[in-house]
Amino acid sequence: MSALEEGPVTLADAPVRRLNMIEAINEALHLMMARDDSVVVFGEDVGYFGGVFRATAGLQKTFGKSRVFDTPINECGIIGAAVGMAAYGLRPVPEIQFADYIYPGYDQLVSEAARLRYRSAGEFIAPITVRSPFGGGIFGGQTHSQSPEALFTHVAGLKVVIPSTPHDAKGLLIAAIEDNDPVIFFEPKRIYNGPFNGYYDKPVEPWARHPDSEVPEGYYSIPLGKARIVREGEALTVLAYGTMIHVAEAVLAEKGVDAEIIDLRTLLPLDIETVKKSVEKTGKCLIVHEATRTGGFGGELSALVQEHCFYHLEAPIERVTGFDTPYPHSLEWAYFPGPVRIGEAVDRLLASGGRRAAPGGRNDAVRNG
Amino acid sequence: MADRPASSHSNRGNLPPLSLHVPEPPYRPGDPVDYSWLDIPPAGTAPRPDEACEAAETHPLCHGLIRVLDEDHRAVGAWDPRLDPETLRRMLRVMAMTRAFDDRMYRGQRQGKTSFYMKCTGEEATSVASAFALADDDMVFPSYRQQGILIARGYPIVEMINQIYSNRADKLKGRQLPIMYSSREHSFFTISGNLATQYPQAVGWAMASAIRGDTRIAASWIGEGSSAEGDAHAAFTFATVFNAPVVFNVVNNQWAISSFSGFAGGERATFAARAVGYGLAGLRVDGNDALAVYAAVRWAANRARANKGPTLIEHFTYRAEGHSTSDDPSQYRSAQEREEWPLGDPVMRLKRHLISLGEWSVEAHQAMDRELVEQVKAATKEAEKNGILGHGLHHPFHTMFEDVYEELPWHLKDQSEQAMHERRVKWPDWKET
Structure with a gap:
C-alpha cells in the first residue's frame, strides 16, 4: 500500500527519498516544529547531543534551546512538565530515552495526561506525544529491551502507536503530534537502521533496500487507528506490529505460506474492521508480539478476534510472544519470538481445520448447530 | 546466606543492636497538649531580603x-x-x-x-x-x-x-x-x-x-x-x-x-x-x-x-x-x-x-x-434545583463515554450502546433526555 492511497496525502509530486527510521522520525520532528511553534521537544540528552539514538539531531540548532532541550534524569518530571505545558497550550513531544525508563512517569501518564480531558470535561487537554524506543534484540539487557505497550493499552484516554517502517514512522508521528489526545509512540529500536527479520545470524538488510523506506519529502500524515495490510493472502491472518512485522514476513516467505499480514500500527484505538475482514477471509489467526505473554496485548487481540470472528475461525488462535521472564542479556535470542517459534505456530495453524470450501460452509453449520 | 549462623549479627563486641525509629506524634487522644516547645518567634522580627536576591x-x-x-x-x-x-x-x-x-x-x-x-x-x-x-x-x-x-x-x-x-x-x-x-x-x-x-x-x-x-x-x-x-x-x-x-x-x-x-x-x-x-x-x-x-x-x-x-x-x-x-x-x-x-x-x-x-x-x-x-x-x-447526588438529576447518560478521547472510538461506542441497553432493561420506559 503506498502513501498516496492513504488519508489526506497529496504527495503525487513530492520527491521520494530512501530514509532509515531514525531519519524519518527526525524529519517528522523538524517538519512539525517548523509548522507549529507550539511543538516543543525535550528529554534526556535530546538537546545539543540530539538523543542517544540521534532522533532529535539538529533540532536544537534549528529551533533554539527554548524549544528543544535536555532535561534532568527524572521521567516523572518530564511527563509532569509536559502535562503542565499542554495545559498552557503547547504541544509537547517529550522523549523517554528507553521505554524501560517510562515507569517513573507512569502516574503522570495514566492518572493525569490520560484523564485531563475527562475529569475537566474538556477544559484542559493533553496533546502530548511521548516518543520512546522500545523492544529488544540489541543486547540491551533487561532494562533496555522491554515492550511495555500493554501497560498503556489498558489505560482509558491514551492512544498507543507503533510504526514498523520509515514511511509509517514519519506519517504516524506527524498524526500523533497533531492529535489532541495523549499518544504513546513506541519506536521499535531494533529496526531503526534496517528491517531486522529475526534471523539474527544473518546480516540485516539496510532500509535502503526496502520499499517502505521510501519517504516523501514534506508533510503527510497517516491516520491513527488505521491498520496497514502489509501483504494480502488467503492461508492465515497475521496480526503484528513493529519489529515483528518483518520477522513474520520473513518466516512466512521462507515457508512459502500465502499469509495476510496486518500491521496494526495503532493498538489503541484498534482498527477492528481490518482485523475482522481479514480473519473472516482466512479463518485462521496468528498474533505475534515481542512483549511478555501473560496479560500482553495479544490476549486482547485474541479475545477480540474470537468475539468478532468466532464462527469464521477454523483453528484455535495462535499467540507467539516473548516469554514471561525479564529480557535476558546473554540468552536474548532464546527469548526473542523468532523464526522457530513463529514457524511452528504457522505449522499448527495450517495443520488445523482446513480451508473452507465456500462461504456458508462448515462454520455456518457449526453456528446452526 | 541462609547457612550463616543466626548469631552472626551480634559479633560486633559491645555495639548495641540497631533499632528502627518509627515517628510518634507528641500527642494522642486524651493527652494533655502543651505547645510551649514550639519555637514561635515574635512578629516583625524576620528580615525581608530583596525579591531579586540570591x-x-x-x-x-x-x-x-x-x-x-x-x-x-x-x-x-x-x-x-x-x-x-x-x-x-x-x-x-x-x-x-x-x-x-x-x-x-x-x-x-x-x-x-x-x-x-x-x-x-x-x-x-x-x-x-x-x-x-x-x-x-x-x-x-x-x-x-x-x-x-x-x-x-x-x-x-x-x-x-x-x-x-x-x-x-x-x-x-x-x-x-x-x-x-x-x-x-x-x-x-x-x-x-x-x-x-x-x-x-x-x-x-x-x-x-x-x-x-x-x-x-x-x-x-x-x-x-x-x-x-x-x-x-x-x-x-x-x-x-x-x-x-x-x-x-x-x-x-x-x-x-x-x-x-x-x-x-x-x-x-x-x-x-x-x-x-x-x-x-x-x-x-x-x-x-x-x-x-x-x-x-x-x-x-x-x-x-x-x-x-x-x-x-x-x-x-x-x-x-x-x-x-x-x-x-x-x-x-x-x-x-x-x-x-x-x-x-x-x-x-x-x-x-x-x-x-x-x-x-x-x-x-x-x-x-x-x-x-x-x-x-x-x-x-x-x-x-439541579439535583443532589444519587437522585436522578445527573448529566445525560451518554456523557459518561464522552471526553475519554476527543472523538468516540468504536469500542466506546459499543460500550455506550451496552450501557444504554442495560438502562432500558432496568427501566423499559427510560428515554435519554
Missing part, C-alpha cells in the same frame, strides 16, 4: 517563621504588606465565606446530599491570602484544600455546589469526586486525587510561560504529607534547573489523615528547608497570619515574574478539622491540639487586626457572618 540569602528564613500580626493585632516589621483597609476587609470576607461555605457543605454531606467533602478550617489564609497576592490570571495548580482560591477569584459558589452534588448542572458532568473543581476561566487547574502530581505540572506550565515570553506565573499547593512524593523532588529539580517562574506552597497543617508531619520528615527539618538543597528561594511563614501569607506569596510572585526564579513557601498551620468527611481525627490525635494551637485562628486574627485599625467592628463582623450564611444557603437552594 536564593541562599533567603535560606535562614527557612528555619524561622515570618509573622506580621503581633499579640496586639498590629501589623509589624519588614514583611507588613501595608494593604489598605478595603483590601483587608475583602480578604476577611472571602476567608469568612470560605468557612461559611465549608460548614454548609459539611452538613450537606452529613444530610446525604453528596458523598464527600473536605473543609479547610484553620487554613483559610493559606489559600485566600495567596490568591490575593497573585494576579488573577496566574495559573494555580491546587490540591484539594484550596477552595479559598476559587472563592477569592469570584467563581460562583452555586457552581461549586453543583460540582459537589454532581448534579445535572455540574460543569464537570458528575465525573469528579466532590471538591475536585476545575475552571480554566479562573486559571484554576483541574484537581487530581493523586497527590502532588500538580507540582511538576505547575513547573511545566511555568516553563511554557517562559518559553512563550508570557508574564504570567504558576503557583501550586501541596500538603506537608505529600511533599514526600517523588513528584515534589521532580518539581523542585525542574524548577531550579530551568529557573521556572513558579511558587511552591507546602501547607504544613501537621496532619496527613492520621499521619503527623514526622512521617514526611518533619521531625528533622522544616519543610521550607528543602529549598536549601535545591537552590530554591525558601520562606517559612505563619500560615494563620493572612498578612504574612500575603507578603510571602507576593514576594515569591514578584520574584518569579521578574525572572528571578522559583520559591518554596512552607505555610505553618493546623488542620482544625478531620481530613475529610470520611475521617474521624478523635481516633488518632488529641482534641486539645486545636484549642492549644499557638498561632490562633486566621479569620479571628485578621478580624481583630481590622478592629484594632478602627476599620471593622464586632457588630459588622457578626452581620457579615449572618449575610454569608444566608448567601450560602440561597446558593445551596439554587443548586439543589
Whole structure:
C-alpha cells in the first residue's frame, strides 16, 4: 500500500527519498516544529547531543534551546512538565530515552495526561506525544529491551502507536503530534537502521533496500487507528506490529505460506474492521508480539478476534510472544519470538481445520448447530 | 546466606543492636497538649531580603517563621504588606465565606446530599491570602484544600455546589469526586486525587510561560504529607534547573489523615528547608497570619515574574478539622491540639487586626457572618434545583463515554450502546433526555 492511497496525502509530486527510521522520525520532528511553534521537544540528552539514538539531531540548532532541550534524569518530571505545558497550550513531544525508563512517569501518564480531558470535561487537554524506543534484540539487557505497550493499552484516554517502517514512522508521528489526545509512540529500536527479520545470524538488510523506506519529502500524515495490510493472502491472518512485522514476513516467505499480514500500527484505538475482514477471509489467526505473554496485548487481540470472528475461525488462535521472564542479556535470542517459534505456530495453524470450501460452509453449520 | 549462623549479627563486641525509629506524634487522644516547645518567634522580627536576591540569602528564613500580626493585632516589621483597609476587609470576607461555605457543605454531606467533602478550617489564609497576592490570571495548580482560591477569584459558589452534588448542572458532568473543581476561566487547574502530581505540572506550565515570553506565573499547593512524593523532588529539580517562574506552597497543617508531619520528615527539618538543597528561594511563614501569607506569596510572585526564579513557601498551620468527611481525627490525635494551637485562628486574627485599625467592628463582623450564611444557603437552594447526588438529576447518560478521547472510538461506542441497553432493561420506559 503506498502513501498516496492513504488519508489526506497529496504527495503525487513530492520527491521520494530512501530514509532509515531514525531519519524519518527526525524529519517528522523538524517538519512539525517548523509548522507549529507550539511543538516543543525535550528529554534526556535530546538537546545539543540530539538523543542517544540521534532522533532529535539538529533540532536544537534549528529551533533554539527554548524549544528543544535536555532535561534532568527524572521521567516523572518530564511527563509532569509536559502535562503542565499542554495545559498552557503547547504541544509537547517529550522523549523517554528507553521505554524501560517510562515507569517513573507512569502516574503522570495514566492518572493525569490520560484523564485531563475527562475529569475537566474538556477544559484542559493533553496533546502530548511521548516518543520512546522500545523492544529488544540489541543486547540491551533487561532494562533496555522491554515492550511495555500493554501497560498503556489498558489505560482509558491514551492512544498507543507503533510504526514498523520509515514511511509509517514519519506519517504516524506527524498524526500523533497533531492529535489532541495523549499518544504513546513506541519506536521499535531494533529496526531503526534496517528491517531486522529475526534471523539474527544473518546480516540485516539496510532500509535502503526496502520499499517502505521510501519517504516523501514534506508533510503527510497517516491516520491513527488505521491498520496497514502489509501483504494480502488467503492461508492465515497475521496480526503484528513493529519489529515483528518483518520477522513474520520473513518466516512466512521462507515457508512459502500465502499469509495476510496486518500491521496494526495503532493498538489503541484498534482498527477492528481490518482485523475482522481479514480473519473472516482466512479463518485462521496468528498474533505475534515481542512483549511478555501473560496479560500482553495479544490476549486482547485474541479475545477480540474470537468475539468478532468466532464462527469464521477454523483453528484455535495462535499467540507467539516473548516469554514471561525479564529480557535476558546473554540468552536474548532464546527469548526473542523468532523464526522457530513463529514457524511452528504457522505449522499448527495450517495443520488445523482446513480451508473452507465456500462461504456458508462448515462454520455456518457449526453456528446452526 | 541462609547457612550463616543466626548469631552472626551480634559479633560486633559491645555495639548495641540497631533499632528502627518509627515517628510518634507528641500527642494522642486524651493527652494533655502543651505547645510551649514550639519555637514561635515574635512578629516583625524576620528580615525581608530583596525579591531579586540570591536564593541562599533567603535560606535562614527557612528555619524561622515570618509573622506580621503581633499579640496586639498590629501589623509589624519588614514583611507588613501595608494593604489598605478595603483590601483587608475583602480578604476577611472571602476567608469568612470560605468557612461559611465549608460548614454548609459539611452538613450537606452529613444530610446525604453528596458523598464527600473536605473543609479547610484553620487554613483559610493559606489559600485566600495567596490568591490575593497573585494576579488573577496566574495559573494555580491546587490540591484539594484550596477552595479559598476559587472563592477569592469570584467563581460562583452555586457552581461549586453543583460540582459537589454532581448534579445535572455540574460543569464537570458528575465525573469528579466532590471538591475536585476545575475552571480554566479562573486559571484554576483541574484537581487530581493523586497527590502532588500538580507540582511538576505547575513547573511545566511555568516553563511554557517562559518559553512563550508570557508574564504570567504558576503557583501550586501541596500538603506537608505529600511533599514526600517523588513528584515534589521532580518539581523542585525542574524548577531550579530551568529557573521556572513558579511558587511552591507546602501547607504544613501537621496532619496527613492520621499521619503527623514526622512521617514526611518533619521531625528533622522544616519543610521550607528543602529549598536549601535545591537552590530554591525558601520562606517559612505563619500560615494563620493572612498578612504574612500575603507578603510571602507576593514576594515569591514578584520574584518569579521578574525572572528571578522559583520559591518554596512552607505555610505553618493546623488542620482544625478531620481530613475529610470520611475521617474521624478523635481516633488518632488529641482534641486539645486545636484549642492549644499557638498561632490562633486566621479569620479571628485578621478580624481583630481590622478592629484594632478602627476599620471593622464586632457588630459588622457578626452581620457579615449572618449575610454569608444566608448567601450560602440561597446558593445551596439554587443548586439543589439541579439535583443532589444519587437522585436522578445527573448529566445525560451518554456523557459518561464522552471526553475519554476527543472523538468516540468504536469500542466506546459499543460500550455506550451496552450501557444504554442495560438502562432500558432496568427501566423499559427510560428515554435519554
